[in-house]
Amino acid sequence: MHSISIHCPSIDDLIQKLEGVQPPDLIQLYGTLAIKEAKPWAIYLSQRFPEACRIGMASQRHISNGHVKSDGATLILSYFEKSHLVHHSAVYDGNQADQSGQSLFAPFLAEKEEKQANVYIVLVDSKDAIQDEFFNVSQQHDLTISGGRAGIFDYENSWVLYQDKLYQNQSIAVGITGKHLMQQRDVFVDNIAIGRRMLVTASEGKVIKQIDHLPAQQIYQRYLSNGEKISITLANRFALTTVHNNVEINAVPLRWESDGGILMSEALPEGASVKFLYFHPAQSLHSITPKIQHLNEQRPDSIFVFSCISREDFIDEQPTDKLSLLNQVLPLHGTYCFGEFFTTQFGTRIMQHALTYLAVNESGCGLKREAEPIQIANEDDSLAPMFNLISNAFQDLEQEHASLVSSNVTSKNDASNNETSRNDWLHDLQTGLLNRFSLLGRLSNKEDIFHLAVLRIRNFRLINQQYGYNTADDLFAQLAHYLKRRLSTNSVGIEFTCYRLSANEIAVSIHSDIAPKKIVRLFRNLAEDIESQEFSTINKIEHLLTLSLSVGMASAFDELGEPLCEQAHLLIKASEARRFAQINNQPIYWNGDLQDHATSEENLDWILKIRKALENDDILAFFQPYYDSQTGEEVGAEALLRARIDGKIVSPAFFLDLIKQTQLYAKITLAMLSKCERILNTYPNVHVALNLSVLDFKHYATLKALREFFKRNHVNGRLTLEITESESIKDYEWISPIINEFREAGALLAIDDFGAGYSNLEKLIALNPDILKLDGCIVKTIDTDEKLRKLVQHINSLAHSLGIKTQAEFVHNSAVKQLLVDLKIDYLQGFHLCEPLSESEWLEQYNDETN
Known part of the structure; x- marks a missing residue:
């Protein structure tokens, strides 16, 4: 065209x-x-x-x-x-x-x-x-x-x-x-919001009569000319801006009224919160x-x-x-x-x-062309830094004031503190952003946040290792600046505040009541743009780096306006959504789409119950024996997590996925390890299997506790470490030395749920496990499904050829058991043989069989 x-x-x-x-x-x-x-x-x-x-x-x-x-x-x-x-x-x-x-x-x-x-x-x-x-x-x-x-x-x-x-x-x-x-x-607006927020206290149509209970003309004269009269031509460069029904209104003075009011280009309703808006091209050229x-x-x-x-x-x-x-x-x-x-x-x-x-x-080809650089002729941009300084200073003051009010900083207990000490604790000193404490205070005490986004730099550790902490912190500051600049553009037009949550996490609270899908779309586009953006290092030799992000979004209300999450819990739900996005390799996830449809109140209730169970020693180990397929003798038992909640024994299916997102998960692992240690020391001939996820190997306290356990105890093959969720192993070079360390200390290694997903067989075998546990999904129907029966047969033959024993779970009837015996699977486990037993029941059964 x-x-x-x-x-x-x-x-x-x-x-x-x-x-x-x-x-x-x-x-x-x-x-x-x-x-x-x-x-x-x-x-x-x-x-x-x-x-x-x-x-x-x-x-x-x-x-x-x-x-x-x-x-x-x-x-x-x-x-x-x-x-x-x-x-x-x-x-x-x-x-x-x-x-x-x-x-x-x-x-x-x-x-x-x-x-x-x-x-x-x-x-x-x-x-x-x-x-x-x-x-x-x-x-x-x-x-x-x-x-x-x-x-x-x-x-x-x-x-x-x-x-x-x-x-x-x-x-x-x-x-x-x-x-x-x-x-x-695109849209370009040459303006900058200046000054504090004021309240329209009287208006009639397009005539604004009073601001903060004073004549509107008096407010203009006070701020623009120290009380002297000013011309309407000069006042015309200073609009009043507000947001009404999610739309920004910039009302320009058109005429002085005889009663002290001002005829504006647009109507500003009574109760509107307004600021001065100065029009000048240097601010954004x-x-x-x-x-x-x-x-x-x-x-x-x-x-x-x-x-x-x-x-x-x-x-x-x-x-x-x-x-x-x-x-x-x-x-x-x-x-x-x-x-x-x-x-x-x-x-x-x-x-x-x-x-x-x-x-x-019309071509739709999207091909770029070599183009001459756009020229800015004879511009004088000396005012631009000043405008940005004024704008950012007032924005910081407003956000700081909101956090001070929310956190009750002005309480009598703090009256003796000086101004600097009262303000510093609300900010991250490296970036100047408000910090986690400031956000928590605002979430708890000020009902003005509709959405919260949490962005995490996934490759932050690698940047730290290769370029140093100063470079990583500088890149974080660049990211914060980029976010604030993008969100501040008039084409977006939302009210927001940025916070630094941790070394590699930034949060953005949204104070505009906007549909969740539009906010999610905004941050998805932002994340894509950030990942395609090049950020420069501050080293002597400049390097251009890219950032990899995972983003979680939480909203207080869903698309229909129904409550989705209490404001006080937005950070928990946004962090949960971000973790889900990272685990599932998605750029962003929203709390309304989380598979767990439990409310925030229910989730918090589970967290409190598990914390109480840990304090009261109500985290329990149940034991399900497994047997030699050829002799029928018990070989050992798998320690299974249970919790006593309100007097009832509860399966981890109700709480484990939630608890994995908290620090309580590591404490549960340590509690299970402690129970296994006590049994191994009390019963010298007992064999026990303990489930560990990849997450456990990544947790410093858990890894340290395991190493100390093996220093104290000589298990000599009586403890099997069952690696669950083997599909989540990404870095075999990292985990192999850790596993070898524990095997040298006397532990056996089992790969749990083998065959449940698309396991990387070559790399799993390279871990040299002692046992492959066949998942129930390929075991439970081998009596009716010939293809699965052949699959089990081939896995068993492969494992035996490599010197690896096999163990079948979900043995739920005699037909399945007999087929597994005929296939010479080494160990059998399932409800048909024995249900999970409490510690006392299992030890009593074990003693009876031994005697």
Whole structure:
């Protein structure tokens, strides 16, 4: 596809310039014309190009081939080769904005999914600001929208064009559909939030009367001119910003009222929490240059601009500031609006003082091109660092204040502490971020967190080992800065706070009530971008490193608004989701999708019960014997974990997966080891098998306890270490020396649940186990399944050829037992032979058999 634009001061000029022009597919007409003046233009275009889709609107300024025009009209002609257009128009009623939006998009949504438009251009005429509810439909159906609200300074003569008619209080949408159509969009807002939060205490429509119970004009004069009167022109550069119904509102002062109030460009409701917003291009000019350079490399076919009428980004028709940067990619076509539409992850927002663009490419190939660097000509960015300093300082003060209040720092007990000591304990000294203690205080005492994300750097240890702690900490700080910068952009528009939880974990609390799926999508995209980002080291020789992440997300409410997790438990659930993501090699996981559907309260209740069981010695070992298949004699017994909860014996199936995520798991392993040690020392001829997971070998305290156990005891083959979850062994070179150390100390090694998954047979055999335990899933049906019977036979033959004994679990009937005996499996275990017994029952049975 391609687009051209033609600026015409008059309709006669239009007629002349359109001679010989081929009929386009899409016409956009943007004119500094009153509605009566625009009618002849609409009639002529319908006669000249009757087959084209024709849209447009009144615009105080418009852009033709990269030049800003403020007279006549600009005609944008677009020619598509592989895409087609669908379009519709509907009345816009500000009192029924949601219904108006539904009416506009209903014909599009009635199409089959494969025919849904990739992107929509939407134009609206309204005498008042567009209501947020108009775009509810876009959030419900994930529609991507660009466009804006019509506007000339003479409001009564504003209009929109649809085909051959001009309308007022009307909305228009054009959907562009193409199998290979690619679209890129962005939004740039030259603003910085400055100062403390204030409360709108009286307002009427668009007139804000009082702020913090003082006349609104007095607040402006106090902060901007130390109490002196200021001009509305100066005040116009300082909007008031707030978030209402998840949409950012930037209200610009338009007129001083005689009663001390201020007429604003947008309505600010009473009770709104507002801050000053200063418009200045230096704040973000450098930060957006890489984005425009990336756009340049993507080779768009056309770029349509929808910019705010308040932006002074041209001199003598020549674009300046960000508009000039975009113009280096392609000659721009577009218009200026009284409110720009831009779709984010959280729906379509109505922006103010924003520059938005829609770049379209029909090829869909995604090939990059070698492009000249985008140039910033004669810029003076000396103010940018100052603006960033002010913004970050106020953000830190707000977050610190929230944490101080949440943690009751201002209590009488702390009154004697000096200011420095009272604040330092809330922060991580290396990065300046708030710390875990600050987050816990806020979670417990301040009901303002809707979602919590926990991000862990998975390769942090390797970076530490290769480049040192200073480099690793610096990379963490770079990650924190990257996150804050990405989340602070106007295209995201959420309230958030960052915390450092540990050496390699960062948490982000979200204070905006946004649907979980949109937050999950946001952090999935963030994680993907971070992993493709290169971070530089601070060594003398610069190295470019990439970070590998696992992300867990927890929400207080589900998609339907039903409670999902108490705020106080968000960190537990986010950490649980992050661990699940890492174990299952997924980039992100959400607490609402966790397989364990138990509530946070139930999980915490189990943790408390197991902690109490440990304290009261109610962690028990039950023993299930296993037998020699040929003689029928008992060879030994496997120690099985049980817990006495409220007087009942409880299987680990109810709590072990949860407990593995806590420090209690290591204590349970040590308790089971202690019970086995006591039995081995009391009964010199007893053989016991103890289950250990790969997690146990990675836990320092457990590994240390095992080494001390073997120093104290000479087990001489009477203790078998059964390695469970062998599928999770990733680093055989790491675990092999540990296992060999314990075997040299007298332990036997068994691989548990062999055949349950896709075991790496070669590497498992390389561990040189003494016993392979065949999983119940391949044993329990060998009496009816010939294929499984042959599989067991082959595994048994292979093991015996390597000098490894075999043991079958889940022997549940006499037919299975007899087949295993005939196959000469070495050891048999199962309910058909003996159920798990308490320690006293098993020892009594053992003594009877021995006698």
